[in-house]
Amino acid sequence: MTALLLGDVSGQPGSRALFLGLNTLVKETRADVVIANGENAANGFGLSVSLMNQFFNLGIHAITSGNHIWQQEELRPFLDSEKRLLRPANYPPPVPGHGSVVLQIREHKVAVLNLQGRQSMSPIDCPFRVGDEHIDRLSKQTKIIIVDFHAENTTEKEALGFYFDGRVSCVIGTHTHVQTADEKILPKGAAYITDVGMCGPVKSVIGSDPAISIARSISQMPLKSEIADTPPMLQGVIVQIDPSSGKALSIERFTRYFSV
Known part of the structure; x- marks a missing residue:
């Protein structure tokens, strides 16, 4: 079982990179x-219904998210109705949506679990305890469990990776938009990386226009970020998983650049 796990899609450049390169990447990696x-994906803040449908039509099987998922109001009804669209499972009730899904991929069932960190972020419910509850339920249906941990702090990400090791296939970090070079297989068989990176503009400050980011830093004014309009890249990891055990066999990070 080969899983292609992509970093945060940032604005129009990130979507353009998907349209340009995803099909080729899927074929090359099988x-x-x-x-x-x-x-x-929606100009840096949330996900639109149109982009959600385009991503699914491209062949993306599940869309995970994080703290910006609430920013496009038109999407909120779909958090309940579209099972392939996830919000972090540890948001407290009665928020809409769901934090995990079991996909039927050919002859295998693949579970996807979305969690969000609390360190340097909103103090929502505990991702460790909520993750336990979901993994207990999901493991009754499949041994292949993929976790997207949308978090800021490396310590929290690494701790969760070791905490879930032996119970999930992989823990991939998202949110910072900066790909880390620490991909590895943990002692009990889970693949791990602190952050898979970003699908978005290369010459940017985590996706944003550098000029605005500089002005915000110097002036300390709450200037609105805008996505940089530069050629994009695709970043993520390829994880090979043994379906019989659910353990990861390998993890490889990648970056693909585009000139338009």
């Missing part, structure tokens, strides 16, 4: 399942 974090 990916069985494709998962992308879509929470920044």
Whole structure:
């Protein structure tokens, strides 16, 4: 089982990179399942209904998210009705949506679990305890469990990776938009990376226009970020999973650049 796991899709450049390169990447890697974090796709803030449908039509099997998922009001009804669209499972009730899904991928069932960190972020419910509850339920249906942990703090991400090791196939970090070079297989068989990176503009400040980011830093004024209009890249990881055990066999990060 080959899983292609993509970093946060950031604005129009990120979507353009998907349209330009995803089909080729799927063919080259022979990916069985494709998962992308879509929470920044709508100009950096949330996900539109139109983009959600376009991503599914491209062949993305599940869309994960994070703290920006609530920013496009038109999407909120779909958090309940579209099972392939996830919000972090540890948001407290009665928020709409669901935090995990079991996909039927050919002869295999693949579970996807979306969680959000609390360190340097909103103090929502505990991702460790909520993750336990979901993994207990999901593991009764499949051994293949993929976790997107949308979090800021490396310590929290690494701790959750080791905490879930042996119970999930992989824990991939999202949110920072900066791909880390620490991909590895943990002692009990889970693949791990602190952050898979970003699908978005290369010459940017985590996707944003550098000029605005500089002005915000110097002036300390709450200037609105805008997505940089530069050629994009695709970033993520390819994880090979043994379907019989649910353990990861390998994890490889990648970056693909585009000139338009």
